[in-house]
Amino acid sequence: SEVTNITNRLDSFLGSVNIIISGGGKGRSWKWKDMLRFPHISQCMELAKTLERDYYSLCVKQPIGRQLFRLFCQSKPELRHCNSLLDKMGEYEVKSDEEKRMSLSDLYPNVLHLALTLPSPICEGLCVLGIHLRLLCFYSDLHEYLSGAPFLQYQQSMYFDRFLQWKMVERQPVTKHIFRQYRLLGKGGFGEVWAFQARASGKMYACKKLEKTHVKKGKGEAMALNEKQILETLNSRFVVSLAYAYETKQSLCLVLTIMNGGDLRFHIYNMGTSGLEQDRVQFYAAEVCCGLHHLHQMNIVYRDLKPENILLDDNGHIRISDLGLAVTLSEGNLVRGRVGTLGYMAPEVIGNDYYGLSPDWWGLGCLVYEMTAGRSPFKRKGERLIGKEMERRIQEEEEEYGKIFSNETKDFCRLLLTKDPRDRLGCQGSGVYGIQSHPFFRTINFRRLEAGVIEPPFKPDPRAVYCQDVQDIDEFSTVKGVILERADNDFYIKFNTGSVAIPWQTEMIEMGCFKELNVFGPQGSRPPDLDW
Ligand code: ADP
Ligand code: MG
Ligand code: MG
Numbered sequence: 430s431e432v433t434n435i436t437n438r439l440d441s442f443l444g445s446v447n448i449i450i451s452g453g454g455k456g457r458s459w460k461w462k463d464m465l466r467f468p469h470i471s472q473c474m475e476l477a478k479t480l481e482r483d484y485y486s487l488c489v490k491q492p493i494g495r496q497l498f499r500l501f502c503q504s505k506p507e508l509r510h511c512n513s514l515l516d517k518m519g520e521y522e523v524k525s526d527e528e529k530r531m532s533l534s535d536l537y538p539n540v541l542h543l544a545l546t547l548p549s550p551i552c553e554g555l556c557v558l559g560i561h562l563r564l565l566c567f568y569s570d571l572h573e574y575l576s577g578a579p580f581l582q583y584q585q586s587m588y589f590d591r592f593l594q595w596k597m598v599e600r601q602p603v604t605k606h607i608f609r610q611y612r613l614l615g616k617g618g619f620g621e622v623w624a625f626q627a628r629a630s631g632k633m634y635a636c637k638k639l640e641k642t643h644v645k646k647g648k649g650e651a652m653a654l655n656e657k658q659i660l661e662t663l664n665s666r667f668v669v670s671l672a673y674a675y676e677t678k679q680s681l682c683l684v685l686t687i688m689n690g691g692d693l694r695f696h697i698y699n700m701g702t703s704g705l706e707q708d709r710v711q712f713y714a715a716e717v718c719c720g721l722h723h724l725h726q727m728n729i730v731y732r733d734l735k736p737e738n739i740l741l742d743d744n745g746h747i748r749i750s751d752l753g754l755a756v757t758l759s760e761g762n763l764v765r766g767r768v769g770t771l772g773y774m775a776p777e778v779i780g781n782d783y784y785g786l787s788p789d790w791w792g793l794g795c796l797v798y799e800m801t802a803g804r805s806p807f808k809r810k811g812e813r814l815i816g817k818e819m820e821r822r823i824q825e826e827e828e829e830y831g832k833i834f835s836n837e838t839k840d841f842c843r844l845l846l847t848k849d850p851r852d853r854l855g856c857q858g859s860g861v862y863g864i865q866s867h868p869f870f871r872t873i874n875f876r877r878l879e880a881g882v883i884e885p886p887f888k889p890d891p892r893a894v895y896c897q898d899v900q901d902i903d904e905f906s907t908v909k910g911v912i913l914e915r916a917d918n919d920f921y922i923k924f925n926t927g928s929v930a931i932p933w934q935t936e937m938i939e940m941g942c943f944k945e946l947n948v949f950g951p952q953g954s955r956p957p958d959l960d961w
Contacts, residue, residue, distance in 0.1 A: 456631035457940075464607065464629040465598050465937075465946060473593035480596070482584065484576035490664075493595050493934040493943060501579075501588040508579055511571065518568060523880040591947065599934065603675040603927040608636065608684070615896065617751075619643045619653070620680060624687060630940035634672060635687040638680040641917070642908040650920050656753045657683060659729060661929050666881055667720030669740070669750045672932035676925045686932075688748060690741025691895020693800065697736055703803025703810075707835065708872075708886045710800045713739065713747050715865075715873045717793060720749040722861045725786045728758045734792025735773045736799060741895070745885030758785060771816055772805050776824045776848045790855035790864070794845025797869075801838055802831060806846060824848065841869035 458464065480487075488498035499515075502508035583589055611624040620638040627634065639653050660671035660683065673684035693713065697705060705713075717739060724731050733754040740750050754768050763783035767774070775791035777784045798806040806828040808814055828846055830839045844854035844867070855864045865875050877883050889895060937943045 456626060457942075458628035461629045461942070462946070465942060467591075467594040467946075468597045470590050470594065473590070473597055476593055476596055476600075480593070484572075484580045487592070488575070488580065488583070489572065491930055491934055492938050494592055496938065496943065496947075497588045497592045497595075498575075498580075498583055501583045501586050502575075504586075504588075505579075505582075508575075511575060511579075514571060523877060523882045587949065591949075595934070595937075595943075595947075599928050599930060601927070603673050603925075605675070605677050605682075608634075610636070614687075618753075619647065619649055625684060627936065630936050630942050632936045632940050633687045634684045635669075637683040637685060639683070640680050640908075641676075641913055641921075642679075642911040644681065645913065645917065646908045646911050650917075652753055653681060654920065654923055655756070657924055659752050659755050659757065660685075661926070662727060663723065664931050665720055665723035666746070666879075667716050667748055668723060668752075669748045670932045671929050672936065673928050674924055674926050676921050681921065681924050685750070686742075686748060688740035688742050688750065689895075690743060690745065690889035692741070693736035693739040693747070693796075695895050696741070697800055697803060704833065705800045706886070707801075707838070710797060710838070711870065711873060712883075712886050713800065714793065714797050715870055715875065715878055716747050717749065717796065718861065718864060718870075719875065719879055721789050721793065724749075724755065725789070725861070728760075729755050730758060730764070730784075730786050731755050731789050731792070732769050732778070733773075734789055734796055735770050736796065739796070741889055743889060743891065745888045746881075772808060772819055772823075774820075774823065775850070777850050779820045779824055784850060785856075787850035787853055787856045790845055790853055791850075793855075793864075794842050797838065798828065798842045798846070801834060801842075806842075837867070837869040837871075841867050 487494045489495060499512055502512050607628055609626045609628055611626065613621055614624055614635055615622045617637060617639075620640040620643060622635055622637045625634045625636040626632065639649070644650060644653055657671065657674050660669070661674070664670065669686045669688065671683055671685055673682070675682050675684075697703060717734070721731060721734075731749065731752070731754070733751060734749075738749065738751045739747050741747055756764055756766075758764060763785050765781060765783050767778055767781055769775075769778055769788070773792055773795050775784070775788040778788050795806055804810045807819060807822040807826065828842070830842070834842070841854075845864075847853040850856050854867070855861060857863060859866075864870075865873075874883070934943075
């Protein structure tokens, strides 16, 4: 009715206002310090006993662990210089090649001096490659040193006690009360996706709700658990991150990186023109390529690459989302399964053959084609096709390239859309490097892209809503006649694991909670009571 319509609009308006206000650490609950209260150190003993003492995980990978380990190093005169070396190398890593050559003299005066006596092309190559390799060795030497005696000392220090306290806060049970709910973002197969805000820090997320009754009716348990378990092992700026998984009475909830800029499908077709400019095509393809590479390194095939599943954030970077069809290959094994979306499935998937990572590189070919031409490779604009005919074309027909394709783009798509996976670009010995070194990507510096320091060619308008009107999305209701039983609980328990370490710690740091709460007594002494 008219009234609910107005209420919905108002809700969604207030939602967006709140999203704007909440940037920069505002929008925290007034009770935020209580929500993040440290337990007394005596309450952390069980955790201290069971925590795996792995240097790399505790001091490099986990953001809060890393910060505390650095604070510890800073407190020891003999370790202080390690911090500045790590900083220097971090800065060096994200420099452009040009800047790198300039700053080499800073880091390695002797090596540079030697290299300069060689003829110039050799010298240049050596500088960039040789120094890069030496730095990598140096990096691992430094970490090897730190993982010895300094790491042992750290575990005896108040900084590690504080780490345990943060860990306890991280592991608090997660319920719906720790979030605020704002506007509806979209609808999926098992439920709705909503904009959420963590009350303690003010950080915005997208919450994908899976209605328990729908999951049960659609036998989606294994699929939901698979998606959750894959998401929690990933850590890439090119794939949505899972920050929390929890349950309510009605739903299972995945709390994910919020992507407000719409999906690529919308950008290809609904922005006035069909198709995107070449620099955007290259940029999105490069980021997708890095995301796929991350999945592939963990032996995961994504299997559902299509414009709808690539989402933009506020700044115009993209992430791969919807990992419902992804599957982990067991060591050296192939899988079989005709899954994916009609029109985007690779020939080997349609043919029900065994395959490894190859369908994803086919998918990248389809994506680049569609972003360029404004239509998918095996279907003309507006054409309606039955499934069988689409499958036949994919398996048998050569795709056509219009004038809009540059030579590199055409060559790149052709190589990726090779029917036989054994001959496809990306599936040979050189793997992803074969793809990244193709002339199509000649303007992309992948090292800087991976470091997140490249400015996207297009920034979404913060006032625009890049999706269909939420009013057009049907309501989700619970399925009648499906009864939830004790046995379903085993599955819910596996799903309901709460915060995920790296994203949760990132949230604390990014939103300023870490800095404000991580205070110690005067001059770094152990405060009389760690519980404040
Ligand atoms: P399903 O697996 O059921 O298809 P999706 O993960 O594709 O569910 O989510 C459904 C819709 O919700 C998407 O099409 C998109 O519009 C929206 N959505 C999903 N994830 C996010 C996100 N991280 N940020 C913003 N919107 C999202
Ligand atoms: Mg989807
Ligand atoms: Mg899905």
